Amino acid sequence: MLKDITLGQFFPGRSLLHRTDARIKIILLAVFLVFVLCAKSAAAFTFVAVCTAVLVIISAIPLKTIIKSLKPLMFVLIFTAVINLFFANGEDILLQWKFIKIYREGIENAIKMVVRLTCLVTGTSVLLTYTTSPLDLTDGIERLLTPLKHIGVPVHDFAMMMSIALRFIPTLIEETDKIISAQKARGADFESGNLFSRAKALIPILVPLFVSAYRRAFELAEAMECRCYRSGVGKTRMKVIKTRPADYIFLGISVVCCVGIFFLNQVVIPF
Amino acid sequence: MAFIQTEKLTYNYEGNLVPAVKEVSLSFEKGSYTAIIGHNGSGKSTLAKLLCGIFTPTGGKVFIDGMDSSDEEKQENIREKCGMVFQNPDNQIVSSVVEEDVAFAPENLGVEPKEIRKRVDDALAAVGMTEYAHHSAYKLSGGQKQRVAIAGILAMNPDCIVFDEATAMLDPAGRREISAAMNELNKRGITVITVTHHMNEAAMADRIVVMNKGEVAMDGTPREVFARVDELRSLSLAVPQVTELLYDLGLPEALHASEAADIIQKEIEKKCH
Known part of the structure; x- marks a missing residue:
């Protein structure tokens, strides 16, 4: 199951999204998040879904990967859908059975929440993590935050930390899988018992995981020092990032889409 | 002065009574290929880290290409020279x-x-990983990852690479890949120092340094060192299996299987006549 987590993984490629300047993509992501969270009407949601689909298509990431990345989210999706379905109040009762009442607004809210969450996760991963290599991402964040350097914020260190965190996600997931197997072999039980005892069963996984993560951190620090890391002083880059006109066009279109949402929110499609 | 020279090198981990490395004086020539062996806790890894300036000695000196590793200003240059x-x-x-x-x-x-760009391409080509760029x-795989790690060091254009048990976590195929890479690097004129538990790997070097309790127990060519089978056994170290076989048979020592085959064949012929 843990292998399905694709969060923070980078899929090398040559699509338009891969070649877009990381800085632009970070700004785009911010715009996109606002865009998704502002949608209210059905028309706006359809538009959000279409835009996300377009992003997936131009990223050239296989649909299978996208669906796989949503799998761990399934529980949250179903949970929010159910909550919205049964606990929303409204005027039109569609179904009534004993104490369960399902309102039209409930169904609407449930669908909207699912679309919103799916788009948020898919959009974030397609726009940034799947298509941006960690070093580009670090570089993008560093450049965007450069103004903060003047007030003493260690921008480079922050960016480096982030990229290392992303780099180690798959490694630590693999490690967690190994620890789970090892603990199972010693007779640990993760599947039965109530919520409390299950949570308690996680301790023998988390403790070795933390210990090993610390050890890895020390070793990595040593290896980085060996390769003359000095926290960004006088650092150059192999790939020089250039913002191309296409990047600005891309940004322009997204901003227009974002503003468009506010108008689409006014459009009411008869249900 | 040799490329790497140590003078009464001592290192004591904080809080430990006994130093991990005690008054070691060694020199490594440019372009040489040395294996450091020793059982766990013999100080071989500590020595390796001292040799490339990751640790600064608590006593004595290490000179890398004439630069003192305790000199903070030189540390960056040392790291560039010795990966x-x-x-x-x-x-x-x-x-x-x-x-x-x-x-x-x-x-x-x-x-x-x-x-x-050029250095990265060259380094990847040197370890045969160009197609994985x-x-x-x-x-x-483990062996491939380790080759990438070697390329990462090669891209600094170092004169010396120290391998700290670089093959310990690899499968036999990965070990062969890395051994081949070490040989190749050495042919290119890079000084190779490898810390290892695998005697067959050590046998490939030009020189073997045996560490015991933080001190140099033996120092010589693989042939010289592996001839002292009993001494090595007393240090809880093994010799390559072929060497051990011939030793136990009471035959002259050999380092490689083909060499051993020749000796055994001659012995059989002698016995038959």
């Missing part, structure tokens, strides 16, 4: 993409972008 490949390939790869990881060191050194590092 280190660690045991766990996962813990020394900084970036998810192979070529970006290899570019990490020259980027830190402030090398021009075009020159970085755009791959995700975590999907590679």
Whole structure:
């Protein structure tokens, strides 16, 4: 199951999204998040879904990967859908059975929440993590935050930390899988018992995981020092990032889409 | 002065009563190929880290290309001259993409972008990983990851690479890959120092240094060192299996299987006549 987590993984490629300047993509992501969270009407949601689909298509990431990345989210999706379905109040009762009442607004809210969450996760991963290599991402964040350097914020260190965190996600997931197997072999039980005892069963996984993560951190620090890391002083880059006109066009279109949402929110499609 | 020279080198981990490395005086010539062996806790890894300036000695001196490793200002130059490949390939790869990881060191050194590109391509070619340049590092096999780690060091254009049990976590195929890479690097004139538990790997070097309790127990060519089977056994070390076989048969020593085959054949012929 843990292998399905694709969060923070980078899929090398040559699509338009891969070649877009990381800085632009970070700004785009911010715009996109606002865009998704502002949608209210059905028309706006359809538009959000279409835009996300377009992003997936131009990223050239296989649909299978996208669906796989949503799998761990399934529980949250179903949970929010159910909550919205049964606990929303409204005027039109569609179904009534004993104490369960399902309102039209409930169904609407449930669908909207699912679309919103799916788009948020898919959009974030397609726009940034799947298509941006960690070093580009670090570089993008560093450049965007450069103004903060003047007030003493260690921008480079922050960016480096982030990229290392992303780099180690798959490694630590693999490690967690190994620890789970090892603990199972010693007779640990993760599947039965109530919520409390299950949570308690996680301790023998988390403790070795933390210990090993610390050890890895020390070793990595040593290896980085060996390769003359000095926290960004006088650092150059192999790939020089250039913002191309296409990047600005891309940004322009997204901003227009974002503003468009506010108008689409006014459009009411008869249900 | 030799390329790396130690003078009464001592290192004591904080809080330990007995130093991990005690008054070791060794010299390593430029372009040499040395294996350091010793059982666990013999101080061999500590020695390796001292030799490339990761640790600064608590006593004595290390000179790397004439630079004193205790001199803080020289540390960067020393690191550029003398790289280190660690045991766990996962813990020394900084970036998810192979070529970006290899570019990490020259980027830190402030090398021009075009020159970085060239160094990265050369380094990847040297370890035979060119076709994986755009791959995700975590999907590679152990041996491949370790080769990427070597390329990452090579991109600094070092004169010396120290391998700290770089093959310990690899399968036999991965071990062969890395041994071959070490040989290749040495042929290119890079000084190779390898800390290892595998006697067959040690036999490939030109010189073997045996460590025991932080001191140098033996120092010589593989042939000289492995001839002293009883002494090595008393240090709880093994010799290559063929060497041990011939020793137990009471025949002259050999380091490689083909050599041993010749000796045994001659012996059989002698017995038959």
